[in-house]
Amino acid sequence: MAEMLLSFRDVRAGYGAGIVLDAITFDLPENGSLALLGRNGVGKSTLILTIMGMTQIGRGRIVWRGRDITTDAPHRRARAGIGWVAQEREIFSALTVEENLTVAARPGRWDLKSVYDLFPRLAERRRNFGNQLSGGEQQMLAIARALMTNPALLLLDEPLEGLAPIVVEELAAAIRRMTGEGANAFILVEQHADIALSLTQSALVIERGRIVHSGASAALLADHAALDRLVGLRLAEA
Ligand SMILES: Nc1ncnc2c1ncn2[C@@H]1O[C@H](COP(=O)(O)OP(=O)(O)O)[C@@H](O)[C@H]1O
Numbered sequence: 392m393a394e395m396l397l398s399f400r401d402v403r404a405g406y407g408a409g410i411v412l413d414a415i416t417f418d419l420p421e422n423g424s425l426a427l428l429g430r431n432g433v434g435k436s437t438l439i440l441t442i443m444g445m446t447q448i449g450r451g452r453i454v455w456r457g458r459d460i461t462t463d464a465p466h467r468r469a470r471a472g473i474g475w476v477a478q479e480r481e482i483f484s485a486l487t488v489e490e491n492l493t494v495a496a497r498p499g500r501w502d503l504k505s506v507y508d509l510f511p512r513l514a515e516r517r518r519n520f521g522n523q524l525s526g527g528e529q530q531m532l533a534i535a536r537a538l539m540t541n542p543a544l545l546l547l548d549e550p551l552e553g554l555a556p557i558v559v560e561e562l563a564a565a566i567r568r569m570t571g572e573g574a575n576a577f578i579l580v581e582q583h584a585d586i587a588l589s590l591t592q593s594a595l596v597i598e599r600g601r602i603v604h605s606g607a608s609a610a611l612l613a614d615h616a617a618l619d620r621l622v623g624l625r626l627a628e629a
């Protein structure tokens with residue numbers, strides 16, 4: 392059996408006493424990739440936050456590389472190798488691009504040179520401050536900064552949201568190159584189902600806090616009827 396990086400076993404989670412997710416069970420192997428799909432408000436960001444340790448767990452277990460981390464604090468999970476790009480692109484606006492990148496850097500495959508290769512636009516903007524960047528550049532910076540921590544698992548929560556079609560294409564291409572490196576596992580939450588499925592090995596679809604579909608991304612991508620039923624077919628603008 393392949394070595395599992397992250398496993399959820401019958402996890403119930405939410406905020407305070409409110410339950411958002413229930414009966415969540417899945418496995419992610421080392422260097423694996425998972426698309427997390429579903430309509431607005433079904434609990435995708437809550438699942439990402441639950442992986443980071445930022446929600447309340449009502450039942451179930453979360454296992455990281457064979458170790459139970461169900462009650463571990465967020466900073467311990469980050470140190471263990473879980474990197475996160477929040478839906479709200481939190482970059483430091485008073486720091487330059489390069490300072491944003493180096494502030495949390497840890498040794499590994501990703502360094503200044505390799506993230507600048509991945510995002511040439513950030514290399515051009517290295518002396519600019521965070522608040523001088525366009526939305527697309529801020530998103531590139533948020534992803535690049537997470538990569539600089541060299542996580543074993545990278546969590547990307549709607550990285551293409553709110554970006555112009557041309558920027559969506561540029562960013563999706565960079566994510567494709569990143570995933571092609573196979574340097575880390577990742578979980579991608581995305582409204583553009585076709586992009587998310589084309590970038591990942593497997594997919595989960597969530598509906599009202601529960602997993603309603605789990606399988607190979609390629610199979611779901613090929614099944615337009617299922618896609619339409621599960622997430623409302625939404626293809627990226629050509
Ligand atoms: N910080 C929070 N406190 C309480 N409820 C929240 C919080 N964040 C999200 N929710 C609720 O959890 C549900 C799922 O939200 P979310 O995980 O953000 O969905 P998605 O990312 O799929 O759009 C929604 O009903 C939302 O109102």
Ligand SMILES: [Mg+2]
Nearest residue numbers: 435436437478
């Ligand atoms: Mg969300």
